[in-house]
Amino acid sequence: MSRCMPSAPTSTGLVLFPAFDWCISPTHPEREERLLYTKDQLIEEGLEDVNNISFFNPEIAAHHDIDRVHLCVPSSRKLLTESHLISAGGAIRAARAVMEREVEKAFAVVRPPGHHAMQTVFGDRGFCIVNIEAIMVEYIRRHYGIRKIAIVDTDCHHGDGTQDIFYNDPDTLFISLHQDGRTLYPGSGFLHESGGPSAPGYTINLPLPPETSEEGFDMAMERAIMPILDAFEPELIINSAGQDNHYTDPITNMNFTAQGYARLNRRLNPDICVLEGGYSIEGALPYTNLGIILAMAGLDTSHVREPDYDPANFVQPPEMNSYIGELCDQAVALFAGREQLRREQAEQGVVTTDKRIYYDTTGFDVRESRSYHLCPHCPGFTEITAAGLDRQVHAFSIPFNACPRCHTRAKDRFQKSSGDGHSQVVLQDRIDDLYELK
Amino acid sequence: MALIIGIDVGGTHADGVLLDGDQVLTKNKVPVDQEKLSEAIITLLRSLLPEPPAKPGAIHLSTTLCTNAIVNDALDEVGMFIQAGPGMNPEFLNCGDHVCWLDGAIDHRGKVVKKPDQDLIDQAVARFGRERLESVGIVTKFSHRNNGHEELVHDQVKPHFAHSSMGHRISGLPNFPRRVYTTWLNAALKSRFSSFQEAMDQGLERLQLDCPCHILKADGGTIPFATAGHFPCESVHSGPSASVMGCLALTPSQEDAILLDIGGTTTDIGILAHGTPLLEPYGVTIKERPTLIRSLNTRSIGLGGDSAVALDVAGFTIGPHKLGPPMGFGGPVPTPTDAMIVLGAIEAGSRQQARAAMALLDPEQPAEEVAGQLLAAFAEQVREAVAEMIEELFDRPVYTVAALLERKKIHPREVIVVGGPAQAMAAPLGQVFQLPCTVPLHFEVANAIGSARTRATLQVSLYADTADGSLSIPETGCREKIRSYFDMEDAEKKVMEVITALAEERGIGTLPEIDFLERQEMNTVRGFRTSGKIISLKAQIRPGLEQL
Ligand SMILES: [Zn+2]
Ligand SMILES: [Zn+2]
Secondary structure, three states: OOOOOOEEEEEEEEEEEOOOOOOOOOOOOOOHHHHHHHHHHHHHHOHHHOEEEEEOOOOOOOHHHHHOOOEEOOOHHHHOOHHHHHHHHHHHHHHHHHHOOOOOEEEEEEOOOOOOOOOEEOOOEOOEOOOHHHHHHHHHHHHHOOOOEEEEEOOOOOOHHHHHHOOOOOOEEEEEEEEOOOOOOOOOOOOOOOOOOOOOOOEEEEEEOOOOEHHHHHHHHHHHHHHHHHHHOOOEEEEEEOOOOEOOOOOOOOEEOHHHHHHHHHHHOOOEEEEOOOOOOOOOHHHHHHHHHHHHHOOOOOOOOOOOOOHHHHOOOHHHHHHHHHHHHHHHHHHHOHHHHHHHHHOOOEEEEEEEEEEOOOOEEEEEEEEEEOOOOOOOEEEEEEEEOOEEEEEEEEOOOOOHHHHHHHHHHHHHOOOOOOEEEEEEEOOOOEEEEO | OOEEEEEEEOOOEEEEEEEEOOEEEEEEEEEOOHHHHHHHHHHHHHHHOOOOOOOOOEEEEEOOHHHHHHHOOOOOOEEEEEEOOOOOOHHHOOOOOOEEEEOOEEOOOOOEEEOOOHHHHHHHHHHHHHOOOOEEEEEEOOOOOOOHHHHHHHHHHHHHOOEEEEHHHHOOOOOHHHHHHHHHHHHHHHHHHHHHHHHHHHHHHHOOOOOOEEEEOOOOOEEEHHHHOOOHHHHOOHHHHHHHHHHHHHOOOOOOEEEEEEOOOOEEEEEEEOOEEOEOOOOOEEOOEEOOOOOEOEEEEOOOOOOOEEEEOOEEEEOOOOOOOOHHHOOOOOOHHHHHHHOOOOOOOOHHHHHHHHHHHOOOOOHHHHHHHHHHHHHHHHHHHHHHHHHHHHOOOOOOHHHHHHOOOOOOOEEEEEOOOHHHHHHHHHHHHOOOEEOOOOHHHHHHHHHHHEOEOEEEEEEEEOOOOEEEEHHHOEEEEOOOOOOHHHHHHHHHHHHHHHHHHOOOOOOOOOEEEEEEEEEEEEOOEEEEEEEEEEEEEOOOEOOO
16 A cells, blocks of 8 residues: 555456457457557556556456357357457456455456357357356356346447347346447347347347437436436446447547546446447547546546547537437336336247347358247246357257246256257256256 | 675665675675765775785675665655646655646657647746755656657756756656656655765775776666666665575575575565566555666565564464564563574573563463474464465466466475574474575675675667657667668667667676567557557566676
């Protein structure tokens, strides 16, 4: 404890792992250089010497930690490299630091990101293979018995992977605010995508118009996100802290700032942050990451400004404000009606949905069909068939909060199913923490 | 073989040796008045001189001058010019009442965002002048990437003040608060160090000594006395470094090993990896101020032969305070030294009083039993501190997949102990560590020997950005243009050139092996095209012994 260095009012852990020796491809946005300037800024600031800020190395996630969340085809061992296990392990380390009270809060500044990775994984989607937040969430549930978790995704892109994984889970509130899907990858994330039949209203999407600035984000926080979070009463808040809403980001069209990110974080007050996207590696990330860290730690953020920051550039037109205001009202109404919707839907027995998932990095499609086997007492279990790249998987996925009857029902179904030649049958049992294959 | 004199100044006395190679020809000890340091050193020197016509080839000195100035708050007031730029609120920086906060900034890549305002500089120069300040420090954020603003301010203020220090010259490492504190400290020590230097020069002249004189640094290396005048902060905290180098000189080891220097109230711990002492990632912390003063990775714990001891249900409490001498020497409370007297490991002192001390701790058991348990508890606390240090070393941040996968833990193979209670503690330490425990010959003058045998250290850091076409080596103030195809091989060549020149400047005869560290080469890509490369590379002469 040095009296000549600042003391963070909230003790904060940092897993800073820029993976300087890993890239998707040499000129890809997800390349070695991505966190170079961020690391330079954080180190030059002297954060390592600030009282109550601790640095942790990532651990290496086990394949078992991945299989608890994903259905990897052909397998997690075949799809993942050490870099992915380290990125997921970075998120796990951050969570462990908080859950074991080494620190009050933690931020995993790791790469590659994860929020476009869905439950079934056939390859790389939107720079992600595995969903590091989701892996962390299920790790926390498994090891620390936490039930109600809120994930707020502030990346500029819709967190379609995280949405997919927790779509039918009423114990996970997933809120994503992002640039409107009509104008940006992955093209989803509209208000009507609001949760599966057992969790209607537990997925909240706030598609913001391009050029949304500090004002718009402040409004979304105040009028929608905070009231919904307060009503949900989570035991833990996680922020998928993507930073590509920044006005200098090369692949998006928003107008957000380091000051804005710091303020958002202060208001949200998350227990754990996990870095997602953000590709303005020189002009934004060094400042946005620093702003977020200082805000988490409860330190002064007023000096964290981009070199060319001018508040006059961030005034929003009134039409934009009223559009966002309306969006907030609709989101709040949607969440308020969640329990009634759930009761209505639980009667349905089995609900089946189909979707096509596009893997942009190598360019192929996966067809997926999901049957939610509903139950009046729990979220039920999910049966998934997915096919792509000449491979097929047929899985029974039992959530951690399934009732004993649904648990048995799903296991029976798995026992009775048989794989045919090129389709593997999987039991993903989050209650007994098992992953079986046949 | 050249004769070398090594001197280690401690809190109450100074030790000295005259070495011929690794042979100790003479050793001596004199009391020290910290106010008249140079006198004591000259006296000691005189007693160590070889028979004429032989003359010492070099004098190596580990001095408490700066450490004491810091402890006693005898630092000069410094006028600081600080440019913090965007980032943390810099108001926490605590370096006196005379700070000029410059506007403008340099960014993380060394690009100038905005120059500092001229009026601010002029006003501060006038103000510091009125306040009769003699020493100024100049620091900007990211000056290790671009020293331009530090140099710019320096050029203007230099004529007005006797002493000036710039951040980038002291260290090429990142970490702005540390750079500020290091520069401040350096500036605050300059006048005191130069008076000391003058007194020493006169003394040496009286003794008709004209051999090179080197000052010991905290990093297990030396620096010429003359150069130390520019970087007096480097002489801080040299005691633990003398001790580590002394152990190394007395017990050469190629293994992972633990070095312990047990004193009256503290035990200093050092660690060797494959026989080389480990360095702190940034530098030593002084007066609660973290610095960039390169330093060996040592830790001092409040546990020594004279530490006050108490015993309750939870076990022994040893230290951190001393409440007078041991009871065996007429003191008021039991100490580990009393246990050593009881066990016959120390001849001096009253055995009866020492037994009484053990009885005070536990009247139910025989004194020998209590004494054994006390020393075992002492050793156990040392072991715990060592284990923690080894854990911390393992947990140092790494930033690449390869480095994370290759991390290795230190596995000590032996323990080397010096200091007053060394012999008495060897057995209990060997017991708890389950390792061979060595007390080297001449261990009582280990620090002076360490001081004598230590060679010079150097470090330079290169940062090249081919997209910008710029190269920076902060430690020498080098900033130059490079061609777009500058590569790692060129970087190595450049670094070798610079380190060779620097070594020559500092009178280092044969250049020892140079280590290249933290080699990093990264393509910069803009708009899906490679726009250049960022190359960074450090080179050092690692801490080691002068080859005989
Ligand atoms: Zn994104
Ligand atoms: Zn059920």
